[in-house]
Structure formats: C-alpha cells, structure tokens
Amino acid sequence: MSFKVTDSLEAEVNELISHYPVKRAASLMVLHAIQAEHGWISQESVEWAAKKLELPPINLYEIVTFYPMLRQQPQGKYSIKVCRTLSCALGGAYELHKLFCTRLGLDAHAHGPQTTKDGKFTVEFVECLASCGTAPVMMVGEKFYEGVTHQKADEILSGCK
Amino acid sequence: MAQEYKLILKYADEPGYTPDIECYLRHGGYEGLKKALAIQPKDLADGKKLSGPEQIREDVKVSGLRGRGGAGFSCGLKWSFVDRRSGKPIYLICNADESEPGTFKDRQIIHKDPHQLIEGMIISCFANDVKLAYIYIRGEMPEGAKILNQALKEARAKNFLGKNILGTGYDLEMHVHRGAGAYICGEETGLIESLEGKRPYPRIKPPYFPAVLGLWMCPTIVNNVETLCNVKHIVEMGGAAFAKLGTPNNTGTRIVSLSGQVKRPGYYEIEVGKATLGELINDPKFGGGLRDGRKLKAIIPGGSSSKVLKAGEKFKLKKKDADGKEVIVETDMLDLPYDFDSLAQAGTMSGSSAIIVMDDSVDIVEALANLSEFYAHESCGQCTPCREGSLWMNKTLQRLTHGEGRKQDAEYLGKIADNIPGGRTICAFGEACSWPVQSFLAKFKDDFVAKGAADEERRAKEAGQPKSLAEAHH
Ligand SMILES: Cc1cc2nc3c(=O)[nH]c(=O)nc-3n(C[C@H](O)[C@H](O)[C@H](O)COP(=O)(O)O)c2cc1C
C-alpha cells in the first residue's frame, strides 16, 4: 500500500505547522493527521512528514514508538478500546473485554492490541479514559461509550458493518 | 448539611445548555474578560503604579486559589515565579491531559462548557503577558479536541482571540494540541517535551522549572483546566469574595470525581472542605451510599496515586477551637473534610479530587495489582528506580493474583516501593507509583501475606501429587 498525500492532508498539515513557532512541535499533530487519514503510520508517511517538518525521520520514529495511540501496523476497520483501570475493572471491564474477545475469536489474555483475521476489528485494553463514574467505558474509533452492559456491547458489535 | 455548590458547573448540566458561544454569551459569558481588559492602572501609596494585569495577578493571590491538577500549589505564587525579565516570550499551557485514574472532571468542562475554559485562559494569558497559549488535551478525547477547536474558532470570530482583542491592543493566539495515550504527558515537564514534538520525558528540576525554562526554554505557566476556569470567577467576583468560598487555605470549589462501588457515582462540585469524605460517599445528594448489603473496605481519596484509606482508620487532626486555640481532634476517615489540608494531615492527598470507593467484595490484592499494571505501563523509563521498580512491583503483584505468590512477596514489594521515591527519580511519578503500594501494604499487609502463603501451600500440595493430578488442578 503506497502512501498518497491528498490535498486535504497537505492543507491540514500546513495549517498545523503554522500553529507553532518551531516546526518540530507540530510532529505529534501531524502524525495524528496522517493516522486519521490512513489508519496507521507507514515508513513512507514518516519520511514525508519528516520532510515537511525539516527533521530527520528518527525524530518522528522516536515518538511513533513511544505513544500507545500511534500505530506502525494497519489496524482493524473498527478499533475497540476497553478501559481496564481500577474503577472500570470494578465495574466489569475484564468481563467486557472478554466478551469482545470471545465474540471475535481473540485471546482475552493476550497482551497488546489484537486484530481479527479479516482485518475488521482491533481489540485492546487501554488505561483510564477519564470517565470512571460511568464504568465500564470503551471507545470504538473516536466514538465513546459509557456504562457498557453486555447487551450494549453486542449492539455495538452488530452496529459495526 | 453538606451541599453541592455549583460555580464552575453552574450551567453545564442545565437542560438546553449547549457548548456554542451564543449560549455562553446568553449566560453572561466573556463578561469576566471584558472586565479584566478594562481594569485601569492603580496608583499605590508608594507612588508605584499597578497595571491591570498586575492587579489580576494580585487578586489571584488574594483568592487563595490552589492548583486543581494534583499538587494543590498556590496559583498566585506559581504565577509570581514567572521570569518576566528574560525578554523571552511567556507561554501558557492548559493541562487538559486528565489521565490520573479516577478523574473525570475536566472532561465535563471541556465537553459541556468549553468557552468557560477559554475565557479563563484568555484572562490568565492577559494577566501574564502571554501572546501564545496551548491546550494540551489527552489523545483519547478526540471529541473534546473538536469541541475546543470549534470554540476557539467562535472566540476568534468574536475577537476574544486574535489581534487587538476587543480594541485593546492585546494580541493572543491559542491552539489545541493532542496527546497520544501516555499518562506521563500530564506531568508538566513531560507535557512540555511532548508539545515540543519529542518523547514526553520529564525534565529535571532544577533547573527546568517551567516558570523559567519551560516551553522552548521560555518562561511557561502550566495550569489545570479547572484552575484556569476559576480565574474567570476570581476576576468576576473578586479574589476576596472567592476566598470566602470553601474553608481557610482551601478556598473555592472543587469538582469531585466519585467512582467505584457507590450507588451514585458521578461528579459533584462542592465548596472545598464543606463536605466530608463520608458525606460524599453516603449522602443521598452525593454518592448515595454503598450497594445494599455491602460494607466499606477502602477509599482512594485523590486519584490512583494518593495513599489509600482503610475503613475505620482514625487520624489526629489539628483544628482550631472556638477561641482560635489549636486542638487535636481524633477523626474517623469518613469525617475528614474533603480539602487539601485535612487529607494531607491524614497522610494522603486530595490530589486530582478523585475518590475511588471499594466495598468488602473487593480483593484488595487484585485492586493494587490493577493499579500497578497501570504504573508499569506508564513509567516513561528514564529513571532506573521507577522503570525497574514499577515493573517488578507489577510482576510480583501479577504473580500474587495468578496463584504464583509467595509468603515473602509482601515484604519484597515493600522493599521495592521504598526504594523508588525520595529524590531518586526525575519526576513525581516515582512517588506516584510507590504510594499505592506502600499504603496498601501498610494497611492491608495480612491480605498480601495470606495470599502468598495460600499459594505456597497449594503448590506444596500439588508437588506431592502425581503430575497429571497437579496439572488437572490448574
Ligand atoms: C505523573 C503525573 C501526572 C500528572 N497528570 C496530570 C494531569 O493529567 N492533569 C493535570 O492537570 N495535572 C497533572 N499533573 C500535575 C502537573 O504536573 C501540574 O502540576 C499541574 O498541571 C499544574 O496545574 P495546577 O497548578 O493548576 O494544578 C501530573 C503530575 C504527575 C507527576
């Protein structure tokens, strides 16, 4: 899959760079923009961003490899993130995560993100999502769900076409 | 009787209240900014003149406002440390990373009343001669980032931001910067590194105090979302009136995030110190008590890093009696006024004002193992005691919760935890990851020892059995 820069991405990145007196500061936002459009951050895209930001690519790899939200592999079409931290755990987060894994044929005990073979879903545990009062909580892509019962979880899954 | 007191969340949950600027303006929005911009220079007795911005800074000192991000440091004092003579630009960053487990108050402000934050920020920037500011919002709040961007656009269109704000000659620009899922970006110097486009490795203090050597080595103010909102109210009502809210040295209101095993988890804004921990948990206006048939086991009172309180614990609190004389009062943990100083006296902290309640159905070892996994995942890895210590504490606790524990694990855990904090690490994460372990062990040691002992006993029994049987046991 080759990395193509759309006009809208180019424009967005130029706008982002203008927000900072030092180009390098735009790195994280530029990587977010790339990932939002392409789903992940490929080597080609890092090289393109590095040119835009006038940085050696290593400066971008340093951050791609540090931040949990930045991905160096393609992700499932639907990225399911279940909060696992204490308040959500008390509210049944582990059972919820297991439900997704069972439904999608994934291993509930595996570490890190797992993607289904058909590339449709990526499921992972994440740390506190700052909505502990409505535990358990989760995200699908950018959409946020609170107080997720098992019934609600199944509805969410069947809503993922 | 303890009451909610809605200052910051006055309108947020009103039916029909929307995050757009027109709604905000209909509710008196940006009047505080207009007032701030219009403050005339004041002549002092000694012939000096106090500019408008200087007067705001003084008033923030008078208000007694303490930071709402975790440390509870005086906001006025923090602002007074800003190096104003370096000739370098001064930056302001709003810390909207909200990532301390248990905390979900900034989310309410950002999602429901973004202009209140922006107004508070503009006033704070004006007061500190800031021309460029950022809102650093955690990556997992994409919706919040969109709402803030929209709000900034609206504020620009009305000339509350941009060049020559409302004809005063004051210029200010403000942008949203998103994190990407790392807790350490909430630590102010890690946040600054992250904003600069680097790994969020915290900087060592001294010399890198943000007020002197912050963003791009320029003087920088980092304040929490709620802190900055308060500045707007201080300007509107005056610092002295603000200081009357709450209790002495613990002024204003706080939005308490209440989660875990209570009937009514949620966020509740109170005057600081005017409700006790017990009221927050049990009063029908707040948490509404534990689930039926359950008894309280423990409370984490100020975000996951704060030291745990055990049900029934008693503390000796220093208080002033009616004649102003200092007296020592024995206080049950549930009767602790929810403020900065009382919780500090009880050996813990109100931190990010996030209370996590655990009832007697909770396995305390598992609860700590859950938190340890968080810290092991989130250590940035720069300092050996923190990187290795957080990992080993987690490994030991995972072993204890997966049937592989040992009797001496409790002692072992304590040793690791004791060797992380106390100036051995670059940032306060070192303390943050050891406090839960130290306090859980100090207060629930028997649970840890018993778990390890039971595992040992079981394994010894299995060793004595034929292999196939032992395996079948698993
Ligand atoms: C490990 C760690 C994580 C932190 N996370 C946050 C956070 O998510 N939000 C926040 O406002 N402050 C956080 N802080 C505190 C900040 O470093 C800083 O003190 C605060 O933003 C200052 O704002 P305030 O004075 O208005 O409270 C954290 C501190 C540490 C040590």
Ligand code: SF4
């Ligand atoms: S104490 Fe931990 S989180 Fe802080 S700088 Fe050191 S390794 Fe990183």
Ligand code: FES
């Ligand atoms: S613990 Fe899950 S949102 Fe905070």
